[in-house]
Each structure stands twice: as structure tokens, then as C-alpha cells.
Amino acid sequence: MSTPQSYNVDPEQLRAHASRLATHADRLASVGAALPDRMGEASLGALAQFITTGIGAAMAETMDAFAHAAATVDRVGIGMRQAADRYESSDEHHAAGLADIGTGLEGGGR
Numbered sequence: 578m579s580t581p582q583s584y585n586v587d588p589e590q591l592r593a594h595a596s597r598l599a600t601h602a603d604r605l606a607s608v609g610a611a612l613p614d615r616m617g618e619a620s621l622g623a624l625a626q627f628i629t630t631g632i633g634a635a636m637a638e639t640m641d642a643f644a645h646a647a648a649t650v651d652r653v654g655i656g657m658r659q660a661a662d663r664y665e666s667s668d669e670h671h672a673a674g675l676a677d678i679g680t681g682l683e684g685g686g687r
Contacts, residue, residue, distance in 0.1 A: 586661075588664050591657045591664070599654045608643055609642075614640055
């Protein structure tokens with residue numbers, strides 16, 4: 578029979594990491610918003626106008642990718658905060674249950 582594995586979770590560390598993720602998400606969003614979304618039609622000259630159109634589409638996709646990455650990192654941070662809250666709630670619930678058992682044993686109420 579193997580020994581059950583155990584682990585410790587520090588909700589405050591989860592929240593601290595979630596805060597760092599929020600900072601990264603904000604930075605990603607800022608960088609993405611600062612990117613140009615297109616090139617001027619004559620940026621590369623009249624002969625290369627078709628290239629400008631293609632590059633403009635890629636630039637718009639890049640902005641969208643930054644926005645998506647920022648939103649994803651933000652959602653991970655939100656999930657970490659929720660996990661921290663749930664760990665704390667679970668610990669408090671189980672601690673209260675154990676305290677009730679202890680009170681019952683002390684009072685002789687077996």
C-alpha cells in the first residue's frame with residue numbers, strides 16, 4: 578500500500594501570481610493597442626501596393642493576437658484567484674467540521 582501524496586497550497590501565493598499575470602495581461606494589451614493596424618497605401622511605392630495590402634492584413638492579425646493573448650492571461654489570473662478563494666473556503670469548512678468533532682469529544686458526546 579502506498580502512502581497518499583499530499584500537497585500544501587498557499588492561497589496568498591496564488592493571488593500574488595494572479596496579480597503578476599494581470600500586470601502581464603495589461604502590458605500585452607498596451608503593446609497590442611500601440612501597434613499600427615495597417616500601412617499607408619503608398620508606403621512601399623505604387624509597384625508594391627499589393628504587398629502593402631498583405632502586410633496590413635498581417636498587422637491586423639498581430640493586433641488581434643496580442644488582444645487574445647492578453648485576454649487569455651487575464652482569464653488565467655482570474656481562475657487562480659478563484660482557486661485561491663476555493664482553497665481557503667474548503668480549508669475553513671473542514672476546519673470548522675474538525676472543531677465541531679473536537680467539541681463533541683470534549684463534551685463526552687460520542
